[in-house]
Amino acid sequence: MVLLTRKIEFCASHIYHNPDLSPEENRRVFGKCNNPHGHGHNYTLEVTVAGEPDPVTGMVLNLADLKQILEREVMQRMDHRHLNYEVPELAGQIPTCENVARLIWQLIEPRIKQGKLHRVRLYESADLFADCYRNGANGAGNA
Amino acid sequence: MNSELKIELGRRYHFAASHRLHSGQLSEEENCLVFGKCNNPFGHGHNYTVEVGISGDVDPATGMIANLADLDSFVERQVLEAFDHKSLNEEVPAFREKVPTTENLCIEIYQRLKSFPKAKLERIRIEETGNNSFEYAGENSEGNHS
Numbered sequence: 213m214v215l216l217t218r219k220i221e222f223c224a225s226h227i228y229h230n231p232d233l234s235p236e237e238n239r240r241v242f243g244k245c246n247n248p249h250g251h252g253h254n255y256t257l258e259v260t261v262a263g264e265p266d267p268v269t270g271m272v273l274n275l276a277d278l279k280q281i282l283e284r285e286v287m288q289r290m291d292h293r294h295l296n297y298e299v300p301e302l303a304g305q306i307p308t309c310e311n312v313a314r315l316i317w318q319l320i321e322p323r324i325k326q327g328k329l330h331r332v333r334l335y336e337s338a339d340l341f342a343d344c345y346r347n348g349a350n351g352a353g354n355a
Numbered sequence: 356m357n358s359e360l361k362i363e364l365g366r367r368y369h370f371a372a373s374h375r376l377h378s379g380q381l382s383e384e385e386n387c388l389v390f391g392k393c394n395n396p397f398g399h400g401h402n403y404t405v406e407v408g409i410s411g412d413v414d415p416a417t418g419m420i421a422n423l424a425d426l427d428s429f430v431e432r433q434v435l436e437a438f439d440h441k442s443l444n445e446e447v448p449a450f451r452e453k454v455p456t457t458e459n460l461c462i463e464i465y466q467r468l469k470s471f472p473k474a475k476l477e478r479i480r481i482e483e484t485g486n487n488s489f490e491y492a493g494e495n496s497e498g499n500h501s
Contacts, residue, residue, distance in 0.1 A: 230416055306418030306419070344361070347359040
């Protein structure tokens with residue numbers, strides 16, 4: 213098995229706010245991420261696909277196809293957008309790194325026709341990221 | 356369930372420390388041979404980056420596996436206060452006997468963080484320099500994702 217990773221970057225804004233919590237609780241739980249007008253990040257997304265290289269092309273999957281999937285499913289949906297107000301799939305969720313990584317998995321996995329989606333890693337900053345896997349696929353989960 | 360998605364959170368922390376690679380079980384010549392310039396008698400230092408991987412259920416109310424403020428303060432207390440701007444050999448008791456290689460540092464930091472009460476510790480990955488990194492996921496772990 214060979215792993216192939218494609219990296220893209222997008223910029224988006226968000227705010228962490230749960231309407232079921234009081235303003236004080238929101239501030240306590242989310243800190244400055246609860247600032248009312250939101251804030252933004254440069255996100256870096258790494259998408260890893262696992263598979264055997266095709267004997268004819270030598271590829272796990274064609275990078276052009278992956279690039280197109282990421283453009284359509286991620287860039288067009290999220291780049292230079294406000295994740296709370298412009299991404300309906302996140303309605304009712306706090307747009308944390310965890311939830312956005314999971315959404316990206318759900319959006320792109322059905323589109324990948326060669327190889328299998330292995331990992332989605334979303335960096336919100338250089339020092340914070342979330343990974344999404346199928347449970348057990350990283351050797352650490354309970355199958 | 357195999358079909359479920361698993362979410363992990365990775366957070367990177369930074370500290371600077373000095374160390375000297377030297378084993379009391381080896382002769383001076385052997386130490387020099389095995390550890391090379393890392394055995395220089397007065398030690399040397401690195402800017403370490405520690406990547407802490409945790410997993411757990413994402414709380415629907417917060418969208419989080421664990422509140423970063425809780426993780427940050429735990430790592431600060433358990434690791435950074437004890438390691439940052441210190442000599443690993445002289446000031447971290449675990450390295451009185453063990454050689455403070457970054458392999459051993461991964462294990463030591465894993466031990467210090469595995470009791471984090473809000474999530475499961477998955478792995479510790481340390482970059483000693485931009486070109487060398489080491490990873491430890493506990494004794495029962497066999498291999499990891501890349």
